[in-house]
Amino acid sequence: MAAKDVNPYIDWVRGECARAGIRFILGAEDKPRSPVYGTFDHEARKLTVCAGDAHWLLTLAHEVGHLRQWVERPQFYTSETADLGTFDNWVAGKTKRGLTAVRLRKIVRAIQRLELDAERRAVHIIREWNLTDHVDKYIQNANGYVWRYEVARRLRKWV
Secondary structure: OOOOOOHHHHHHHHHHHHHHOOEEEEEOOOOOOOOOOEEEEOOOOEEEEEOOOOOHHHHHHHHHHHHHHHHHOHHHHHHHHOOHHHHHHHHOOOOOOOOOHHHHHHHHHHHHHHHHHHHHHHHHHHHHHOOOOOHHHHHHHHHHHHHHHHHHHHHOOOO
16 A cells, blocks of 8 residues: 555545544654564543554554454453453563463464454455455455464463
């Protein structure tokens, strides 16, 4: 979408955020401080995307997918994200208490349900706004993103 005007898409995102009472932050950093290029934080009530990434418009579509989850299905969103921090801390080795294999599988499946739903929403947005000519490649990468949580569970590290 480099040759196209992205302003209508950005304006639409701003409107979606405003209607939900969410602050929209579009960063211009070339390299974010973390490997994450976008976040939706319902507790802090903000959606943030780093515009320095080559695929920032697609990342934004994914984060808007999370925003819509929260708006349309708040119980689903909050229940599925409840243990996200627990899992991240476990992978990072910061969890002092052990998590059983059953509990870890349950957490990963919840995260995967959340991420898969967000990716499906993102694909709809990507197609609606014609954000890329390579939707199939986005879908392939999204599948890998969802699978990587299972890999992290098995290896206890992000790959």
